[in-house]
Amino acid sequence: MEVAALLYQIAKILEIQGVPFKPRAYQRAALNVESLAEDIERVVAEDRLEEIPGVGEAIALKIKEYLTSGKLAYLEKLKKEVPEGLLALMAVPGLGPKKAQRLWKELKIHSLDELKAALAAHKVRDHPGFGEKSEADLLKAVGNVAQSQLRHSLFEARQHADTLAAHLRKDAGKSTMVFAGSYRRGRDTVGDLDLLVEASTKDAPKVIDAFTRYPLVDDVLEKGTTRSRVRLKPHLQVDLRVVPAESFGAAMLYFTGSKEHNIALRSLALRKGYTLNEYALSRKKDGRRLAGATEDEVYGNLGLKWIPPEIRENRGEIELAAKGHLPKLLEPSDIRGDLHTHTNESDGAVDLETMLNAAAKKGYAYYGVSDHSAGLRITQGLDATRYRRQRRAIEKLQDSFPKLRILQGSEMEILRDGRLDLDAEARRGLDYIVGAVHSAFGLGKREQTARVLKAMDSGIDILAHPTCRRVGKRPAIELDLEAVADKAKETGVLLEIDATPDRFDLWGEVVQVCRERGARFAVDSDAHSVPELDYVPFGVTQARRGWLTARHVANTQPLKALLRDLGHAKRA
Numbered sequence: 001m002e003v004a005a006l007l008y009q010i011a012k013i014l015e016i017q018g019v020p021f022k023p024r025a026y027q028r029a030a031l032n033v034e035s036l037a038e039d040i041e042r043v044v045a046e047d048r049l050e051e052i053p054g055v056g057e058a059i060a061l062k063i064k065e066y067l068t069s070g071k072l073a074y075l076e077k078l079k080k081e082v083p084e085g086l087l088a089l090m091a092v093p094g095l096g097p098k099k100a101q102r103l104w105k106e107l108k109i110h111s112l113d114e115l116k117a118a119l120a121a122h123k124v125r126d127h128p129g130f131g132e133k134s135e136a137d138l139l140k141a142v143g144n145v146a147q148s149q150l151r152h153s154l155f156e157a158r159q160h161a162d163t164l165a166a167h168l169r170k171d172a173g174k175s176t177m178v179f180a181g182s183y184r185r186g187r188d189t190v191g192d193l194d195l196l197v198e199a200s201t202k203d204a205p206k207v208i209d210a211f212t213r214y215p216l217v218d219d220v221l222e223k224g225t226t227r228s229r230v231r232l233k234p235h236l237q238v239d240l241r242v243v244p245a246e247s248f249g250a251a252m253l254y255f256t257g258s259k260e261h262n263i264a265l266r267s268l269a270l271r272k273g274y275t276l277n278e279y280a281l282s283r284k285k286d287g288r289r290l291a292g293a294t295e296d297e298v299y300g301n302l303g304l305k306w307i308p309p310e311i312r313e314n315r316g317e318i319e320l321a322a323k324g325h326l327p328k329l330l331e332p333s334d335i336r337g338d339l340h341t342h343t344n345e346s347d348g349a350v351d352l353e354t355m356l357n358a359a360a361k362k363g364y365a366y367y368g369v370s371d372h373s374a375g376l377r378i379t380q381g382l383d384a385t386r387y388r389r390q391r392r393a394i395e396k397l398q399d400s401f402p403k404l405r406i407l408q409g410s411e412m413e414i415l416r417d418g419r420l421d422l423d424a425e426a427r428r429g430l431d432y433i434v435g436a437v438h439s440a441f442g443l444g445k446r447e448q449t450a451r452v453l454k455a456m457d458s459g460i461d462i463l464a465h466p467t468c469r470r471v472g473k474r475p476a477i478e479l480d481l482e483a484v485a486d487k488a489k490e491t492g493v494l495l496e497i498d499a500t501p502d503r504f505d506l507w508g509e510v511v512q513v514c515r516e517r518g519a520r521f522a523v524d525s526d527a528h529s530v531p532e533l534d535y536v537p538f539g540v541t542q543a544r545r546g547w548l549t550a551r552h553v554a555n556t557q558p559l560k561a562l563l564r565d566l567g568h569a570k571r572a
């Protein structure tokens with residue numbers, strides 16, 4: 001559980017118990033923890049918890065206890081004092097303790113499922129004090145809870161996939177394996193993992209045994225002769241299919257999906273007098289096998305170029321592959337520099353020189369440091385004076401990095417009214433500005449959109465993580481993305497694809513919408529430490545899912561061309 005969620009839960013229970021004052025204190029702490037722009041783990045490590053507004057000694061101790069032991073004795077005790085069904089209801093965001101209590105007592109709703117059923121039967125709407133708006137809000141909230149319990153971030157799935165693959169290689173001696181499904185297509189979140197291992201039917205049981213012996217398996221849901229399904233701890237499920245070599249390509253194609261892509265491929269096959277399934281592409285009239293060992297061979301026999309998994313969504317890729325006109329999608333090696341990074345001047349973990357050494361090793365041609373501005377107090381953001389001082393430090397460091405041009409940016413607060421938090425004079429000293437929303441996430445669509453559009457008109461160069469969602473933690477802000485994309489086209493402000501895995505903001509589907517309206521992009525790590533600089537390829541995956549080529553992404557260009565895209569504030 002997230003620390004903020006933990007604090008909210010405490011607040012709710014205390015409120016239900018009628019405890020005075022305390023619930024508000026926990027709520028305030030929760031809110032401030034939730035809007036932290038950095039990882040709470042880092043704040044703890046640097047002993048800065050009590051700098052968070054609303055977090056005093058008592059709450060700080062609880063946060064530490066939870067982060068070090070994974071448990072919180074105080075919450076465990078509180079939970080025992082409240083009926084379980086009521087706790088389940090209180091997990092629904094937006095359902096306050098009073099209403100939860102009424103649903104529980106008056107309507108005898110004791111679980112999420114019962115709440116769903118009651119909503120469907122309009123029992124809640126017809127109950128005094130609830131009404132249609134409550135019903136609609138609760139339906140949405142219940143959906144969000146279900147969603148976040150079901151899907152996992154691509155990053156989390158990757159960690160599971162890597163360790164499971166290593167286990168199978170060791171235990172079953174198998175080397176040809178592919179994680180297919182949404183994972184291979186690079187979706188920002190995955191429902192489950194779909195694993196294919198190449199082995200003969202004779203060897204299959206050995207593979208299945210090794211699979212179910214994997215130490216992180218919590219429950220074996222199915223165990224057959226060539227397939228099995230398990231649930232890992234904490235709850236990611238994995239589907240395994242053991243496939244012989246001659247069908248491996250057809251199986252990869254089938255289980256990579258998407259389902260829509262498969263359906264379109266199959267009907268294309270039928271039109272050509274073939275049948276296509278997870279075993280092979282065959283001729284319909286006599287059943288003769290045409291292809292199956294590799295994907296390339298199956299696509300080829302259908303008259304198509306091989307299609308990258310990221311765009312297998314039946315959004316026009318099959319038609320283009322038939323004409324040989326698939327776009328040349330962005331590659332990690334196209335990225336020539338990172339434009340959104342932090343140092344310990346604000347909330348990063350290390351100093352600029354350490355970050356620069358790592359960036360230089362990547363062979364980048366330029367590196368933008370974009371520490372937070374003062375408006376984001378929690379990160380010890382910089383004011384005009386400190387930016388000036390940082391600029392002098394950069395001038396000195398530049399000599400030690402002859403091949404890497406250091407750019408000074410700022411991740412500047414977009415205030416609630418759309419203004420930026422430093423004056424024009426301070427802004428002009430910077431090479432570029434990354435505008436970011438870190439507050440007032442709850443504004444309605446019209447106000448939120450106006451706020452962001454205004455900032456895009458005031459001389460920012462990059463709009464950081466435009467939707468502000470955090471996978472499984474915070475929903476996207478209400479934003480008219482088409483209007484934002486149009487503004488991006490008009491002003492030349494780049495839309496950022498933030499590669500931090502719980503952000504993936506923008507994610508592939510949204511990237512595509514913005515590209516179609518003529519926006520251009522920057523793919524950045526948003527690194528707060530050296531290892532996080534490695535996130536960039538995740539951003540590239542989302543870019544590919546949005547059909548981006550190098551041409552759409554500003555930080556694929558050489559320095560000179562890049563500089564033409566930056567410096568809006570300087571020229572303003």
Ligand code: DGT
Binds near residue numbers: 190
């Ligand atoms: P997920 O797990 O919800 O993130 O999404 P996927 O795409 O991994 O879906 P999943 O795990 O249900 O199935 C894996 C692949 O298997 C899917 O991408 C395409 C294929 N597949 C599954 N069911 C069907 C189906 O009914 N028809 C066809 N043509 N393909 C299917």
Ligand code: CA
Binds near residue numbers: 182183190191192194
């Ligand atoms: Ca899947």
Ligand code: CA
Binds near residue numbers: 181192239
């Ligand atoms: Ca599956």
